[in-house]
Amino acid sequence: MSPTPKLPPVPKDNKFRQALGLGIGIWDYMEKNQREFGDTFTLTLPGQGPMVWTSNQKMIKDILNLKLEQIDASLVQLPMDLGEQNTVFLNDKAHQDSRKLVIPSFNTNRLKARAGVMHDIVTEHINSWKPGDKLNTPRLIGDITLDVICYTLFNLRHGERKERYKYLMLHWMLEATSDTMFTMASMVGARRFRQWMHKKYLKRTAARQPGDGKKGLLPWKRAVDLKVQLADMVREDIRAIRARNDAEETHTLSILARATDENGQLLSEERVISESIGLMIGGHETSAATAAWFMIWLQQRPDVNKKIHDEVIESIQKEGKFDALKVSELPYLTACLNESQRLTPSAVGFIRWLREDTQLGDWLIPAGTAVLPNIYLTHRDPATYGPDVLEYKPERWLDGRKFQPSEFLPFGGGRRACVGMNQARQQLRIIFAEFARRVEFTSEFQGTTGMPRSRMIGGQTEPEKGAWITVKSVRPESHGFIEEKQKLSA
């Protein structure tokens, strides 16, 4: 007789309490369930099937090795209408083919070429600050990320068109990922909700009705309006790129607009629009949330910030300039960001829906279940990280020990791992290198220990009240250059 599939233990809390536990204070809720049930447990949320969360190494390794045909990504609980042909929702070969379209935009050579511009963008932001300015880290990094996306996706650095793109991207993302939209999608089923939104978008586009931009009583109305306008701009750009047909162009939209499918046909405009806006959304709140936690660690640990400062200055003096690429590879800075993503990852887990009964570790999990490697608890496992697991200690990344893909997974893993990982890391390292070198901040986090409570924003875990900082002083761009040192000592 074949064994019967079975779900790991379920908390006694009713579905709404469980949803609340995930929405506000998700880390505490994960720890509470771990204390009660150990490394693997099942949550059942309103309108959704069972979700098995695990920090068991054997089980995570099996999840990372799942074959494409064993999982169904179209069930992902995202409310935003990216178009169902987007990489995130595709399955099987279609998914792998789709990734191949996107990945060339993030290859090493392209990233190398972009590092300098990323640095210019950060410099423009820093140069505009003065002592006393109050900034909320996630929103600040969100804004820098939009500047980077305008450059990498559309090759736009300044001007009206860029500002219009930024406005539409930001407002569409805010509307499309609001709590209301997540709630509605979980009530009717996310895929159905997205398809319904997509029909509205196509109808408006065909009728040339971009909408009035007003929210009104219908919460989805503005999201549809904004998407129609955003997609219109992308469509214009796709047509212009195709008319130019210039193989020298390397920004992401040009790569997608000129890409062909397996039959040698150009991708449909809707498909290119879908992938483009997927990339906008993929990097935005994720980077904002990651940066918010990192900023809090650095505020709590001025000694760490000072070491980053010194490492960057040393690099400048060695290279004779701020070499953004070299800076983005500095070992101590890299270790500090890793350590922040270890203890305070922006994604608590990543999800795989099982199409069939599947043996994962010691559990035979039934078909239809969602399984999630629990990033937060995995990163806090003393069996992997040792007895000082809860300490923020960048040195653990420098002592020669390498952590396995199943032990450190802030960007997910396996064949669906984050495609933007290298770009996101590069961008965050350049930003925080320049903050440490040039800006002194103050904040309520100085002298504190422990992290503020978390809440979900756009599917990411962020500090409940943001991470507000005040600019204390801004050093000149020349800070740390040899000439500057000589000037000071003269």
Ligand code: HEM
């Ligand atoms: C610190 C920043 C970021 C974090 C923490 C992050 C995290 C993640 C995670 C956890 C996943 C799920 C992976 C899985 O299921 O195994 C993911 C997927 C994805 N990310 Fe990121 N991400 C970040 C930045 C970016 C950026 C900058 C982009 C693009 C510009 C991007 C594009 C994507 C895409 C397209 C996917 C879906 C991949 C697929 O389904 O095959 N991400 N990301």
